[in-house]
Amino acid sequence: MTSTVPLETGVRRVLLHVGTPKTGTSYLQDVLFRNRDLLREHGILYPADRFDGHFLAALDLMRLTWGGLETEAVGAWDRLAAEVRDWPHTSIISHEILSTASPTQIDRALTSFGDGVEVHLILSVRDLVRQVPAEWQENVKHRSLVSYTHFLEMIRDPARDTRIxxxxxxxxxxxxxxxxxxxxxxxxxxxxxxxxRPGAAPDELWRRFSGTFGLDGIDLDLTPERANPSLGVPETALLRLINKRVTSVVAPPDYRPLVRELLAHQTLSRRTKSARLGLPPATHEWVQELSRTWADEIQKRGYDVVGDLADLIGQPATTFTDPDTAPASDLLPASLDAIKALLVEGSRLRESEARLVRELDETRVELELARRSPAEKTVQAMQTHRSGRAALTAYRRLRRR
Amino acid sequence: MSVHHTDPSPGADRAWGWVAHLRGGGTTPWHAWAGGAEPTARVLPGAQQLELLRRINIAESSDEPHRGRSHLSTRLADRVVTAAAPGRGKPDLPLVGVGPSAYGPLPVDPSLLPADELIRVATSVLAEDVVALGVPAPARQLPRSWRRDVRVVGNPLEAAHLRAYVVGRRPPSRKRAAVLVVGGPLDQMLADVWSRRCFERGSGAWLEWLRFWQQRGELPPRIDLPAVAARQLESHRGVRVVLDSSALPELLRVRRIRPPTRPGADAAELARRIATVVGLLVPSEVRAALMTETLLPRMPATDTPPVALPDEHRAWVGAAAHRMARQLRCAGYPVVGDPDSVLPLESSGSGASVAQGAASSELVLELAVRMLVDQTWKATKTEGSR
Structure with a gap:
């Protein structure tokens, strides 16, 4: 595929990928991060010193809180923009939460790249048939207690008054x-x-990304290491029930590693044979109509489309499994997997705690030894030898006298 | 960067006219505005930013007769209209009547926006103010070595207040220092620890925070007095729990001790929200110092009472207090005062201004606007030694 962004040299260029979520962004960002040294050799800067560097920059730009992660984001956007300004060739910035930025924040972001830079906006998009259920799942993975039915009601409300x-x-x-x-x-x-669309060649999305970002011809390591895997219906239903029990007692900094990472990503997402979440039949017409309107609008605007606008008109599955009424028998296997994962993690933490306690005790002993007075050190040293003990005995007898 | 110009949408000139009117100190609401003006920026500010500026102008004009826009006010106006509304609230909203758009959030009449949306913008500006003030240098104190080494822990609001009376003494060494674990009625301690947290690293909202502890079946570590005392006993000899504040002057060997100032529910809530934004601007350790040492002493006083325990939380708090009293009665360390002093006070102390024990958004907005208009709070000196 030929590059859709002109890549002649001598032009400072920023390829700004702003989403949308659940469009293969985690994979793309992982590839860009792991190959950043190689990319730099080809004149492409991916300015990040940690895999979520652009996420932190986006939090900083948008002044968003994210379960405590925002405290690691202080000044991240300005640092990112400074690197971009200093790079004479092409820079890539990518994070999907940038899609929600306000016009003022966008203005600040675009201004921060400096004068004389050619900005290319890249938006990866997927049909609503897959995006709606995926967004609900993301909500559930972020502590939400909201049922799928209520979620659909909220997103269909034209007032958009709710946070969701x-x-x-x-x-x-x-x-x-x-x-x-x-x-x-x-x-x-x-x-x-x-x-x-579903059924396309597995590497088709990457081919589209690669062409758009000008990565064709670069021998990148494409091994998938980081992704944002999806859950099945019973697994998501179980996670929502868990949220109901734990969100009021488990603080966000603990929820993220224990529930989102350990349970959702590392355990429940491995259950790939369960029913996948789709759209309820009552929403099919609404989603189809909306998707067609968007595709027409985009067509009119004359943007560069990589792929096919028809991809936006998703095909709803003929069967629908409702996560709000998932029977307990469906939840049981996933629940047992979750308990097992938590027990293994509990054992690991106990082992880690025992090791830390041992280290602490050893440190205390060493501290006490270091704190001894010269007299204590002398007495303890003398007690280790026969002659020293004899001398001490004589000294004590003398003192008593 | 190169800019691609597009034609302004219909009604945009009216909106830019309103922006100019507000930046000049105007108070006309959007629905009554009729003038127009050329754009002065690439982006039209959101309805939240513009309505907050109008509220500031109203407060400013009622504060003193309007004598034209001062340099400071113009700078403030610029900061308000470009301020980001932090957190996951509504996006910047378009003004109703500016132009037809089939996409994006519905346009609004800004005068109908809920107070919370305006507070979000206000906290963004106030947080920047707090960061700009910086952390004050520690006050220099002459050593007063004739006083006892003492360490004060327990109820953080009282402990922080009492520590000011022991400033200048030798730093308390392990084992030798006396430890006073200060406490009082549990409902007041809960309100105090939450209020204090608002001026440290932020917290969940009052009711949400209470629910967290209720559901965990625990007390916040700093006010679980028997647990605090037990921890201190591991490394200190003279540990005593003090529930009778009248005994404190003698224990601290000072003539008298003023009661601590308790932030009103509105001040604590505003601080809580400011702390969240300060946390986005500076590293965590600096945030705590800015909130405690820079903002807390400068926070304007209000008539609003502190947060109070809502009725639905009285049962579990009462049970926890009885348990604590029993533990203190059986403790092997001295307890100054009656252990039953930890039982909750009968009256909730909440008035109409703090329905459900927390401040209303309107009160919080009022205080935020007051701090934006009357910036004398910035000049307030931090508390020094007594």
Whole structure:
């Protein structure tokens, strides 16, 4: 595939990938991060010193809190922008939560790259048939207690008064994201990468990304190491029930490693044979109609489309498994896997605690030894030898006298 | 960067006219505004930012007769209209009537926006103010070595207040120092520890925070007095729990001790929200210092009472207090005062201004606007030695 972003040298260029969520962004960011040295040799800067560097920069830009992670984000956007300004060739910035940025924040971001830079906006998009259930799952993986039915009601409310509705459309309404991010860019500098329909070749999305970002011909390590895996219906239903029990007693900094990472990503996502979440039949028409409107609108605007706008018109599955009414028997196997994972983690932590206690005790002993007075040190040293003990005995007899 | 210009949407000139009106100190609401103006920036500010500026202008004009916009006010206006609304609330909202858009959030009449949305913008500006003030240098104290080494722990609000009376003494060494674990009625200690947290690293909202401890079946570590005393006994000899504040002057060997100032529910809630934004601007350790040493002493006083325990929490707090009293009665260390002093006070102390024990958003917004308009709070000196 040929590059859709012109890559002639001598031009400072920023490829700004702002989402949307659940469009293969974690994989893309992982590949870019792990290959950043190689990319640099090819004149492409991926300015990050940790895999979630651009996530932190986005939090900083948007002043978003994220379960305590935001405290690691102080000044991250300015540092990122400074690296971009100093790089004479192409820089890539990628994070999906940037899709929700406000016009003022976008203005600040674009200004921060300095003068004389050519900004290309890249938006990867997927059909709503897959995005709606995926967004609900993401909510559940972020402590939400909301049922799928209620979630659908909230996102269908035109007022978008709820936090969920407001965030969903901020991250998913493609024409609005393009209005916000692309308002001051010529249409040829706005690139829309569509996620292929189910059944496409497994590497098709990467081919689209690679062409758009100008990565073709670079021998990148594409081994998948980090992804944001999806859950099945009973697994998501179980996670929501767990949330009901734990969100009021487990603080966000503990929830993230224990529930989101250990339970959801490392345990429940491995259960790949369970039913996948889709759209309830009552929403099919609404979603199809909305998707067609968006595709028409994008067509009219003349953006560079990588893939096919028809990819945006998803095909709902003919069967639907409702996660809100998942029977206990369906939840049981997943529950047992969850208990097992937590017990293994508990054992590991106990082992770690015992090791720390041992280390602490040893340190205390060493501290006490170091704190001894010269007299104590002398007495203890004398007690280790026969002659010393005899001398001590004589000294004590003398003192008593 | 190169900019691609597009035609302004219909109604945009009216919006830019309103922006200019507000930046000049105007107070006309959007629905009554009719003038127009050229754009002065690439992006039209959101309805939240503009409405907050209008509220500031109203407060400013009622504060003193309007004599034209001062340099400071113009700078403030610029900061408000470009301020990011932090956190996951609504996005910047478009003004109703500016132009037809089939996409994005619904346009709004800014005068109908809930107070919470305006507070979000206000905390962004106030947090920047707090960061700009910086952490004060520690006050220099002459050593007063004739006083006893003492370490004060327990209820953090009282402990922090009492520590000011022991400033200048030798740093308490392990084992030799006397330890006073200060406490009082459990409902007040809960309110105190939450209020203090608001001025440290932030917290969940009052009711959400209470529910967290209720569901865990625990007490916040700093006010679980028997546990605090047990921890101190591991490394100190003279540990005593002090529940009778009248005994404190003698224990600290000072003539008298003023009661601590308890932040009103509105001040604590505003501080809580400011702390969240300060945490986005500076490293965590600096945030705590800024909140405690810079903002707390400067926070304007209000008539609002501190947060109070809502009725639905009285049962578990009462049970926890009885348990604590029993433990203190059987403890092997001295307890100054009646162990039953930890039982909750009968009256909740909440008035109409603190329904459900917490401050209303309107009160919090009022205080935020007051701090943006009357910036004398920034000049307030930090508390020194007594």
């Amino acid at each position: 509705g407001s965030w969903f459309w901020g991250a998913q309404e493609i024409p609005d994201i393009l209005d916000r991010w692309g308002a001051i860019l010529p249409p040829e500098q706005v690139h829309l990468v569509t996620v292929p």
